[in-house]
Amino acid sequence: MTITQNDSVDAATAALSVEELRMSYIVRGTPREVLRGVSFEIQPGEAYGLVGESGCGKSTTAYAALRYLPGNGQIDGGRVTADGGELTAMSASELRKFRARHVSMVYQDPVQALNPVLKIGRQVAESFEVLGQSKAEAHQSAIDALRRVHIAAPESVMERFPHQLSGGMLQRVVIAMALACDPRLLVLDEPTTGLDATVEAEVLDLVRELRSELNSGILLIAHNLGVIRTMCDRVGVMYAGRVVEEGTVEAVFDNPSHPYTKGLLNSIPRHGVRKTDRELFAIPGNLPQIGDPLPTCVYLDRCPIATDLCRQEQPPIVQHSDGHWSRCHHADRIDEVPEPEEVAEEHTVGSEEVIGVHGVSKTFRQRGHDVPALVSVDLGFAEGETLGLVGESGSGKSTLAKTMLGVHAADEGGAITLRGRAMKGKATERIDESIRAIQMVFQNPDSALNRSWTVRRILMRTVTKLTGLKGDEAEARAVEIAHSMRLSDRHLDMRPRQLSGGLKQRVAIARAFAGDPNVVVCDEPTSALDVSVQAAILNLLAQLQRDDRTSYMFISHDIGVVRYLADRIAVMYVGRIVELGTTDEIFEGPNHPYTEALLSAVPNIDGVAEQRIPLIGEIPSPADPPPGCVFHTRCHRVVEGLCDTQVPPEVVLSERHTIQCHLSPEQLSTPVEITATVAEI
């Protein structure tokens, strides 16, 4: 069952070699199988990616391979060798020594990976002291290590505590610590998931650069296919505890040969596809639960091209090209996997403004200081229009959403209008009609749904509150909405914890649509979901918009998703809209330098590498915005003496495309020379 037959030679030199690893968790006394025979190999100097939906066993594979398991995990079989040592046969103390000398791991959340009460220097030096260095040596090594990950002033960073550094900076520190032992194998478990796209790009650049210096194997676990595409040499696609397809990233992503890989790739918006072109492909059904018996093909239940053969026999490994294989009976029939449906209905955007945001500012008072979180924001929503709102975290996107919804009252002077009439600032003071007109879908459905209420109660209460319907009428309306979200009656009497992430988000969307709103604010509604579930939710949102002509404000850090769904895009920075234009105009350019940098930071799944424009340093605090143009401190096109003193004018590029910048469109279109950067505090 191993991948190549002549790997006995390779296994001895491989940075990590996993053969037929099987593992289960013991839940209430019964072992439940999680890994059903995982095999792969990472050579020194190679980056290997593992992708798949959450729950398919990616992280478990990494942990199990290093025998770093929770108390209820047990390895049922298989062999793991790394750097010539056999991990599956080591004693506890050998294992400990091996992990200390040869393997390093970088986790998803750098904040949790560092001790909050110890200075950075202490923590980094410790990883050298473990290797036997004296205190003084370790201190020097720590400084060198921080310099190696491009931290500009290592001495001063050493004296700081974790909470004084940004997420990107902390992840650099964690990487510096991981490299201390000069590992033969570096495991990166979703290393950039919690970070902004711009910071993510920086961290990935760093890893890429370090890779060329090191001779270690890298195991990169990520659910973001773009990250894998840009970072890895080879990739393994996991499903239900088994690698179903493996090959070079180019082969797998451009020429998928397993129905699951194809489904995954079709579920993300690629090649600039828009909601008006076609739907996204949502893989039907759910991931099998751990412990489900899957004697033949693991993907059988969700596969569109499955036949009786798939039900009877385990699929063989089918070689496609050198090193590219998939585990499928019907790899030759892969083209029969249905393409996502074309959108036939017309998508029309009205011309009249339904909800308007006019000169809205929001100033928070914090310890006697004014913090302008929003500065004179102007936006309008036409009927059936989607406005995408992008920007780094801290740019004021959520504040704008909450101000529109009346969680905070806007400052005097600005107005939020419904069909031309101004609304009150706070939701509690607004008339029912205004409350009904704007609703919201939150990022995290776990937090957004009351966990002690049933779905029926959640929907009925909202219907009653927003439409005034009572009793049976309210219930009938609640059931009707649930059905239009493709929730079944069975789901109505469940509580949120009994529902999957996708179903929970459907309930949250149903709640937002309960009162037939004019504008629905979607605050990263799919960022907590897997790509195939995301596809279903995006399809649903697009469908609802076509049917009800609802407008959306769609906040997201995923540029690809915004491009798919949005008709217009607004780019926010430190509480100001710096660019506003139609989606086509934004992607064609010329752009505001900030937009330019944001767009260049997206890891491109289509493999077209563009030159990345780094954003140096942190987004400034709204409490102390830079003078002149707020972006001049990080701008790669900054004009000294102009940008840092004068507020930029509005450049009108077309009827609907405006940029806040001193430079002319011609100047903005010329490419700039990018020099290498170091991270400053």
Added chain:
Amino acid sequence: MSDNTTQPEFDDLTPTDNVLSAIEDVKAATRKQVRSEQIRMLLRSPGFIVGVIVVGFWVLAAVVPGLLTTWGPKEFVDSAPPRTAPPDGGWFGTDKIGRDVYSRVIYGARPILIVAPLATGIAIVVGTFLGLIMGYYRGYVDEIISRVIEAILSIPVILMAILVVFTFGQSRPVIIGTIAVLFVPAITRTIRSAAIAEAQLDYVTSAKMRGETGLFIVSREILPNVTGLIVVELTVRLGYAVFTYATLAFLGIVTTNVTDADWGIDVSQNYEAIVSDIWWPTIFPALAIASLVIGVNLIADSVDKVLKS
């Protein structure tokens, strides 16, 4: 492949989020199933069973003491003179004026089992109410009540009780009220911090955005999500209430009648005799207090563990 027959042990046992969420999926069950699973877990835990037996015994003693004894609490034993050690003077011997210690211990369960649960109940209701209001509204309400609570916490418990009792008299309602007031601050703080965490969740924002009143949000949206915590707090505080009442009884401030059967009073009436080797009139009521506190705490621990699992 698994020719290494000895399954190596895992030394680092750190569950990851993925693992936990995977296990969570398997658990996805209806509320009823969760409940019955929790009850089954309780019935399987030895601590809970021992706790229920001990507390159950004392409840029985408080309700029908006559069923468990031959002598009344104030009757003098005919068959043995005062200060007779067990077993000659009955199971627990006789006290200095010739009453049966066993009977007094059984009868002594009643006052403590009236005062402790009532006081705890009142404290929970008040504490939950205050905690929810403070946690949801924050701001000035929170600041003011917090300062009051800190003031109460800064007064030594016993000193406070003595002050209250001497001001309002030694009646049972005053004692219940005093213990309740002493317990409100701790309960309020616990519920407040839980309410703060809940109030930051988006379902509360969502309720605000559809124009719900504060009262509705606190009582219908937040309260159901902190009930588990309230149950735990209730059982934990009950143990403390037993302890506090016994202490006050020992100090002689729960009643004017020192001949009443009451564990705390009995200990205080007899402890001086320990030096002359007459230990039984003191030790048995003291053990009764200890057993009730331990019994309640065993139940509290098991309930806590089950709700958190």
